Amino acid sequence: MPTRAFALTDDAPAELTEGLSRLQEEVGLSEDFSEAAEEEAFATCGEPRLPAADLTAIDFFAIDPPGARDIDQIMELSRDGSGYLVRYAIADLTAFLTPGGPIDQEAHQRGQTFYAPNRRFPLHPPVLSEGAASLHAGQTRPAYVWQMRLGRDGEVIDVDLGRAIVRSRAQLTYAQAQEQLDSKRADPQLELLREIGTKRLGVEIARGGVSLNLPAQEVEVVDDEWRLVFRAAREVEDWNAQISLLTGICAANIMLDAKVGIVRTLPAATAQATDRLRVIAEALGQSWPRDLGYPDFVRSIDPTTPRGVAMMYACTALFRGADYAAFDGELPEETEHAALATPYAHTTAPLRRLVDRYSLACCTAIVAGEEVPDWVRQALPDLPAEMKASSQRASRFERGILDLVEALALSPHVGQQFEGTVVEVDPDKPERGGLLLDALAVEAPVSGPGLVAGERVKATLEMADVVEGKVRFTV
Incomplete structure (x- = not known):
C-alpha cells in the first residue's frame, strides 16, 4: 500500500x-x-x-x-x-x-x-x-x-x-x-x-x-x-x-x-469499497463517470489541488487487503497485484x-x-505473517501520525462549524460515521442522528486533542 x-x-x-x-x-x-x-x-x-x-x-x-x-x-x-x-x-x-x-x-x-x-x-x-x-x-x-x-x-x-x-x-x-x-x-x-x-x-x-x-x-x-x-x-x-x-x-x-x-498480492477491490470511493469523489467535486474505470480515474486526478490531494489519499483505500504469498513447489491461488x-x-x-x-x-x-x-x-513460510504484522504496525503508526497532525491543524477551531460530506456511516452504529471537510481536505469522525452517506452537512468541531490525536464533530 x-x-x-x-x-x-x-x-x-x-x-x-x-x-x-x-x-x-x-x-x-x-x-x-x-x-x-x-x-x-x-x-x-x-x-x-x-x-x-x-x-x-x-x-x-x-x-x-x-x-x-x-x-x-x-x-x-x-x-x-x-x-x-x-x-x-x-x-x-x-x-x-x-x-x-x-x-x-x-x-x-x-x-x-x-x-x-x-x-x-x-x-x-x-x-x-x-x-x-x-x-x-x-x-x-x-x-x-x-x-x-x-x-x-x-x-x-x-x-x-x-x-x-x-x-x-x-x-x-x-x-x-x-x-x-x-x-x-x-x-x-x-x-x-x-x-x-x-x-x-x-x-x-x-x-x-x-x-x-x-x-x-x-x-x-x-x-x-x-x-x-x-x-x-x-x-x-x-x-x-x-x-x-x-x-x-x-x-x-x-x-x-x-x-x-514470495510475491506481493492485492485482491480486486470490492463493489462496496469502490462505491464508497465514488461518494468521496462526488464530495470532493471530482468527476468520475460510470463508464470510467478506476485506473483511468486515478490518472485524471489533479494532485496539485487540495481536493485532488485528498482524492489521491482516499484512493489508497482500494489497496486494503494487500498481502504476501510465499510458495515453494506449488503456486498460491492468488499471485497478482490487482x-x-x-x-x-x-x-x-x-x-x-x-x-x-x-x-x-x-x-x-x-x-x-x-x-x-x-x-x-x-x-519463506513465516515471512507473510511477519510482514503482515509489521505492515499492520506501520499502518497504525502512520494513521496515528495523521491523527496527531490533523488534530494539531484543527485545534484552533474548536467550537466552529465546518461544511463537509458524510462519506461513511457505521452499519452497526448509524449515528457514527466519517466526515470529509471541504476546507481542509481532512476526514474525521462525526456523530449525530440520521447520518446518510453522501449527504452534505454542517458539523461543529467539539474537540481536538493534540496529545491523543483525537477530534470529534457533531451534527
Whole structure:
C-alpha cells in the first residue's frame, strides 16, 4: 500500500511531541538495538563478504528525498539498439549479516523501517543501513545488479541478475533532478529516465494497471497557525518509481516461473469499497463517470489541488487487503497485484524492508541456475505473517501520525462549524460515521442522528486533542 510522507518543522508544539512519543510507545518502536546486534554490525562493516564481479566502472546514480542516508538503489540507463538497457543496483545486506544472527533476528521482529516526521526507527543498525551497506555516492559497495533489456516500447525483452561491487557517481534529490530536466540541461541519463519512465507508464496503462505516487504531506506554520499542506509528486518521481516497479515485476515473474519465492498480492477491490470511493469523489467535486474505470480515474486526478490531494489519499483505500504469498513447489491461488494488474514482488528496498532481502537472494539463485539457499527456503513460510504484522504496525503508526497532525491543524477551531460530506456511516452504529471537510481536505469522525452517506452537512468541531490525536464533530 502506498505510504504517506510527512515532514515537520523542528519547533513543533510540546503537545505534538508528547503525542508522537506516546504513539511510539504504543506501537512498540525503538531506535535502539541489542548489544549483540550492534557488535555484529560494527564487526561485519570491516569484513563484508564481497562478490568477485566488479562493475565500479559503470556510471550509476541515485535520486532520493533530501537528507536520505539509507540508499537502497542506484541506476544506470543506456540505449541498447532501438531499445534500452536498465542496470539497477540494490544494496546487498547478505554481504554483511549472518542468517539467524543477532541483526537478522531483530530484523524479523521489526519487519521494516518506521518513519515519523524528522525521525525514523530503522530495520537494521544505522552503521549498516545508513553506512557500510548504503549505496552512497563515491563509495564502493556490494550490490545485487539487475540488468533489464527493454524494447523500444518499454516492454521487457531479457533479464539478468548477479552480485557485484558497484560505485555510485552522484546522488540527486528529486527537486534537483526535476530542475535539471525542466531547464534542458539534464545529464543524458536523466533524459533517458524520462523516456523510459514514460514508456513504462504506457505499458502500465496498456495492461490496465495504476500506481499511486502520493503527494507529501507537511505541517507548517502559516500566520502563527499550524496547517496541513501538500506537495504534489514531481514527474521525475513517477519515472523513478517505474524503474522500481519494473524490477519488482521482473522479480515476481522469475520466482513464479521457478515456483519458489514470495510475491506481493492485492485482491480486486470490492463493489462496496469502490462505491464508497465514488461518494468521496462526488464530495470532493471530482468527476468520475460510470463508464470510467478506476485506473483511468486515478490518472485524471489533479494532485496539485487540495481536493485532488485528498482524492489521491482516499484512493489508497482500494489497496486494503494487500498481502504476501510465499510458495515453494506449488503456486498460491492468488499471485497478482490487482492495482498493478501484474504479478509483483517487493525487491528494491532491503535496507528498509525485510522481505526484499529474501526475494533478492531467491531471484539471484534462480537466475544463476543454482539452488535457492536453505536460509531463504526455511524463512519463506513465516515471512507473510511477519510482514503482515509489521505492515499492520506501520499502518497504525502512520494513521496515528495523521491523527496527531490533523488534530494539531484543527485545534484552533474548536467550537466552529465546518461544511463537509458524510462519506461513511457505521452499519452497526448509524449515528457514527466519517466526515470529509471541504476546507481542509481532512476526514474525521462525526456523530449525530440520521447520518446518510453522501449527504452534505454542517458539523461543529467539539474537540481536538493534540496529545491523543483525537477530534470529534457533531451534527
